[in-house]
Amino acid sequence: MGNDAEFIAPDAETPPSGTVLTTIVLEDDNGITDTMLECYGLSKTVKLLTFIDIFFSMFYLFYNPYFLIPLVFAFIGYAGAKDFDSNKVNCYLLFIALFNFFRILSWGFYIYNNDDYNNIILGSFFVFICFVIELWLVRIVYRFLKCLNKLSNIQLDIIRNVDLDNRDRIYW
DSSP states (O other): OOOOOEEOOOOTTSOTTSOOOEEOOOBOTTSOBHHHHHHHHHHHHHHHHHHHHHHHHHHHHHHOGGGHHHHHHHHHHHHHHHHTOHHHHHHHHHHHHHHHHHHHHHHHHHHHHOOOHHHHHHHHHHHHHHHHHHHHHHHHHHHHHHHHHHSOHHHHHHHHHSOOTTSOOOOO
16 A cells, blocks of 8 residues: 655745645554544444444344344344444444434323323433433444445555454443
């Protein structure tokens, strides 16, 4: 991979009031940029979080067959993080955002139609905790998607094929 850094220096033909553009891309010996490392770390985090989502969705599936839908989307999110595929990651992000919205909406209907205040208080606590966790998940997946969109196809091929297993996950 060639040098991605471009520096346009002022010379005799550039007027003193001209603008100097500087682009610096930090690379290591393999042509790995900081953005590529960030994407790889976020990919590991999203894979871990989708694996947890898959695990719990399988248990919920025994309770209700409608939980097959979150299970399928969790697999899509895992595949997107594994393959660095922005379309699959975008699909998973849209699903978790909509799922969180409908969770709050259905809880509102439950509160409106229920008079048992003890269940409402306890349930509201758990819905709030789930809401905060889902917002954190949306933030991580959105950050990963933004990072993926910054990379070129060549850079995506490099991080798909280079072994970077000694890199850390990014949790915030």
